[in-house]
Amino acid sequence: MxxxxxxxxxxxxxxxxxxxxxxxxxxxxxxxxxxxxxxxxxxxxxxxxxxxxxxxxxxxxxxxxxxxxxxxxxxxxxxxxxxxxxxxxxxxxxxxxxxxxxxxxxxxxxxxxxxxxxxxxxxxxxxxxxxxxxxxxxxxxxxxxxxxxxxxxxxxxxxxxxxxxxxxxxxxxTYAGSNFRERQRIGRKVERWLAKLDAMDPIERNALLSAMSDRDRDSWNADRGRAQQGNDHAHPETDRHRSPRAPG
The missing domain is CATH 3.40.50.150 (Vaccinia Virus protein VP39)
Structure with missing residues (x-):
């Protein structure tokens, strides 16, 4: 679960x-x-x-x-x-x-x-x-x-x-995949891609990793922006009603 x-x-x-x-x-x-x-x-x-x-x-x-x-x-x-x-x-x-x-x-x-x-x-x-x-x-x-x-x-x-x-x-x-077989399949694919990366020329490998990092960051920022936009639309006055944190 x-x-x-x-x-x-x-x-x-x-x-x-x-x-x-x-x-x-x-x-x-x-x-x-x-x-x-x-x-x-x-x-x-x-x-x-x-x-x-x-x-x-x-x-x-x-x-x-x-x-x-x-x-x-x-x-x-x-x-x-x-x-x-x-x-x-x-x-x-x-x-x-x-x-x-x-x-x-x-x-x-x-x-x-x-x-x-x-x-x-x-x-x-x-x-x-x-x-x-x-x-x-x-x-x-x-x-x-x-x-x-x-x-x-x-x-x-x-x-x-x-x-x-x-x-x-x-x-x-860590648990990517809907069941054991799918997690196993994804794990094996990760291992194959890592082996391919290890075999690349260092410059080529770093260029690929840099491009992947940029794309991942853009995707994460877009997800965050959509989530924040939805929250702002639903709760436009949240900041004005923000309360102090519970003690502890």
């Missing part, structure tokens, strides 16, 4: 996960320049605090204990953040009524969706489909992909909602 989600994450400087829980995506992805993890469950937050002080990882990791909705409301957004949300799934979508220590009911999900509509950065949210999320996605034009995920009760179809188009450039390509 984490690999499928990571294959949808665009480039970013700051990674924010306000419902970190077990942190499966955070643990599997390449470190961002800076990461902010948060959870309302004191035990979960303490676990990640201990982890952050005892584990050597790239980039800085900040851990907060508190409400995800308050964090999202007060964070001073710069535009280069990416938010991954894995909240307690909506009660209407679950087979079991209570499976979380810190629950979120229908009202909490409605408040979360309202916040996400105003968020001036790219985000992705995991969950099971339900009428509330289908309606919100249809209203705001959010993209959704579905995939099989293993749960305590067996295989279920999980959904990932995103407020941005399918990215042409990813934050990383």
């Amino acid at each position: 984490a690999q499928t989600i990571i294959n949808q994450i665009p480039p970013h400087r700051v990674y924010i996960e306000p419902f970190v829980g077990g942190g499966a995506v955070f643990r599997a992805k390449a470190p961002a320049a800076s990461s902010l993890l948060a959870d309302r469950d004191p035990a979960v937050a303490e676990h990640w605090r201990r982890w952050s002080t005892s584990t050597i990882v790239g980039g800085g990791v900040e851990v907060l204990e508190g409400c995800a909705l308050e964090l999202l409301s007060s964070y001073p957004w710069c535009g280069d953040e990416f938010v991954y949300l894995d909240p307690p799934y909506h009660p209407d979508s679950r087979a079991c009524a209570t499976i979380y220590r810190c629950e979120m009911g229908d009202a909490g999900h409605r408040e979360l969706l309202t916040l996400l509509e105003r968020l001036p950065v790219r985000w992705a949210l995991s969950g099971y489909r339900c009428a509330l999320y289908d309606d919100a996605a249809g209203l705001h034009g959010w993209r959704r992909i579905d995939f099989n995920a293993m749960t305590r009760g067996g295989v279920r179809v999980e959904s990932l909602w995103m407020n941005y188009p399918a990215p042409a450039t990813l934050a990383e390509y």
Whole structure:
């Protein structure tokens, strides 16, 4: 599941996960320049605090204990953040009524969706489909992909909602490909191209790499510009209502 989600994450400087829980995506992805993890469950937050002080990882990791909705409301957004949300799934979508220590009911999900509509950065949210999320996605034009995920009760179809188009450039390509065979095929192609590059004359190789770097940078800037234009159009007064960052 984490690999499928990571294959949808665009480039970013700051990674924010306000419902970190077990942190499966955070643990599997390449470190961002800076990461902010948060959870309302004191035990979960303490676990990640201990982890952050005892584990050597790239980039800085900040851990907060508190409400995800308050964090999202007060964070001073710069535009280069990416938010991954894995909240307690909506009660209407679950087979079991209570499976979380810190629950979120229908009202909490409605408040979360309202916040996400105003968020001036790219985000992705995991969950099971339900009428509330289908309606919100249809209203705001959010993209959704579905995939099989293993749960305590067996295989279920999980959904990932995103407020941005399918990215042409990813934050990383560790898991590029939709399944093992495709990842293997891409890996072998990479190896063949690397061998060809190694065999080239150094000037020719550097000319090719320079052209590829320029094209990649132009593509990334275009993606960022389109995303920012969409955010500016949807939230023209975001800067005027920007709140100070939550303490921590």
